[in-house]
Amino acid sequence: MTAVVVTRLNRSSVEPVLKALAVALCYYVAGRLGLLGRLVVEGVVVTPIWPPTGVAVVALLVFGLRVWPGIALGSFLVIASLTTPRLTTLVTVLGSVAAPFCAVLLLRRARFRLDIARLRDGLALVLGGLAAMLIAPTVGAGMQLLTGDLETGEFWAVWLAWWVGDAMGVLLVTPLLLVAVGAVGRLRRAGWTELVCLVLATVVLVPVAALSRLSMLYIVFPLLIWAALRFQLAGSMLCALFASVLTSFEANAGRGAFEQLSAVEIMVKLQAFNGAAALTALLLSAMVSEAHATRHSVENACNELAEVLEHLAAGGPPPEPSTSHAVDTEADGPPRR
Template identity: 55%
Template sequence: MAAVLGIRAWPRPVVVVCATLLVAGCYYAAGRIGLSQQLTADGAVVTPIWPPTGLAVTCLLLFGPWCVPGIALGALLVILSLGVPDIESVGIVAGNTAAPVCAWLMLRAVGFRVSLSRLRDGLALVFLGALTAMLISSWAGVGMLVLSDKLPTDHLGIVWLAWWVGDAMGVVLVTPLLLLLYRARLPPPSVRWAEALGLTAAVCVLVPLIMYSSVSVLFLAYPILIWSVLRFQLAGGIPCALFVSVMATVVARQDAGSFGKLTDVETMMKLQAFNGTLGLTALLLSAVISEQLHTRRSVELACQELVEALQHLNAGGSGSPGPHERGVP
């Protein structure tokens, strides 16, 4: 009989350290992606979408508070990549860490479901996880820059708004996508594969044409987004919204298309407004449709169970002997 060799599990501290480094590495990579799409407004550098906030909130929702050290380390690595850290870097790292933790705590308190199958889940992610919690990171970051005299007070409003909206858009666009990928399963072959491919081709062809058009036709992106949401819910709406937002950011950085004749501040404001409405539309409309489909399936299942119960009762009643068959006069 062959000997059975026991395999010892790794010590828990080693697992925690490796997981922390993994989270920090993913946060840093997401930060570098966000920094690659910078905009300048009134001399201040801003990022329209800050993916690390969405990544941090996702890690906390899926794996819990042990991700906090990795988030803090990742935020520190992003700052180190920009230059020698100063005393204000401590406040920025603290704000970028506290904001996702606050978002996680608030979402947990209201019973948030990572499936995003209810409208209340979409509303909670937008208004609690994004708009409310990201006030912490924006105020902490801008406040530390003002205290260190690296940000003039006349630029305070525009930089704070850009910081807040960028962090919030990271949660609205990136968190649903990562939650979707975490639960993704290969669907069975069906006729909808052809529609999915057609939608993908339409998005890849039409969206660049819309963005680079010299005529301001950004609104034409919304019918495409609505089509993707109506047919594929979250799986279609969020990737489509993220692709459109990235394309809009690229075009804005090139001063092309609808952003060609605008000042830096106007470009930033228009881009942030467009990305914000796009993300909110995709997330909330997907949640509404998913909730309606879930309710419909629940009603159909309840009706089916009721029919089966009635059939069972009828079969039992027809099979029982009558009074004369039992010998009762």
């Protein structure tokens, strides 16, 4: 019995450490991938999409708040891979931990569900992500301003680019990771033929939109609407992420719609597109999923009512109400884990 108790205690103490190390590794890998599309604004390296924020939010949602040391370690390793760590590095790491931590607290407060099957879940992710991600750029850029690494006139450009990059990481990466961990489920297929057509259209039209000098980025949005209506969250977010990543690389190269623009103009134009694409894909897919769940619930209620009427017409007792196909649509239910 003693050996069994000791084994259970060791397992309970080792498991959080392993989870934190796994989070740190995922954070670091996501950070290195995000740096592939980095831009330099006012002499500071920023990224249009910072995937580690999405990794951090999902890790805290799925594994719990106690894995925050993994986020801190991952953030420190990313910074150390770019420059020699200093005292200001610790402040930046603190902001990188506090932002997703507060985002998860806000999502829990809003009773966020990991399947993002309701419009309120999509809105909670948008509002919570935008609000909480204010912390990291304020702390990081503010510290650089205090230490003299940033001039006063450079602060707002760096702060805005930093904030939008973190927010895009939450809006684009978090839903896809929730799909990957199985919280949302499989990609809903409207048919293989339609799926292939959507993929082909995306592969053809997104490069055309990004490479064209005529600023044709708007042609991406019909694809996002198509994907959201027919394939919900998985399809729409994959399409949005592909468009955002490809457009970010073109912006970094200063080609296509971003030719002959300054670094600040490129960042503003790119983030306006990324933000619009992310919001369109996330909110529309959440609305469609909620509508499907409501219709399914109404259909089940109608079927049960028809069975009750048939039994009453036959003179028998009404059947017991069925709950096997019930759909949880309660707005204030507990968040799904």
